[in-house]
Amino acid sequence: MNIIDDYGRLAIATQPEFSIPSERVVRILNEVIEVYGLPKQIVVDNGPEFTSKSFLKWTQEKGIDIHFTTPGKPTENAFIESFNGKMRNECLNENWFKNIEEARRLVEDWRNFYNSERPHSSLGGRTPEVYLRCSA
Structure with a gap:
């Protein structure tokens, strides 16, 4: 599971798992909210982890708008597909x-590289961290 900020393309969390x-x-999102605050909206695919009663109840309790992408339309979530x-x-x-x-450790190292060292053409050649600092 990957969590990306749409505005600044910051990779907030990456969680390699078999399932x-x-x-x-919900537990991961609660941890993310503690650091980054409550999002207005979450864009997700139609995977069972996002269509479950517990996830839908959580988004409702938090007041988070949830947008499900249309099955077979990855362009509706292009920035996460690009990140993936x-x-x-x-x-x-x-x-x-x-x-x-080991996968978790190496993916976390890559996430840190992606955020702080890897230039992004969509951000004018800046890293997400620099872009967000300049936008503040």
């Missing part, structure tokens, strides 16, 4: 992971 139940999604492709090409396909713990 992720909705309860874990970059992570796959630059991190996942470049490493052979011995176990899930």
Whole structure:
């Protein structure tokens, strides 16, 4: 699961898993909210972790608008699809992971690189961290 800020393209969280139940999604989002604040909207696909009663109840309790992308229309969530492709090409396909713990560690290292060192054409050649600092 990847959580990206649409405005500044900051990779807020990456969570490599074989599968992720909705309860874990909610727990991760609660941790993210503690650091970054409550989002107005979350854009998600139609995976079972996002269509479950527990996730929908959580978004309602938090007052978060949820937007489900249309199945088969990845362009509706282009920025996350772009991020997923970059992570796959630059991190996942470049490493052979011995176990899930190693995958988590290497993906987290790549997320930090993505946010602080990797220039983004959509941000005028700046990193997400620099872009958000300049926008504040």
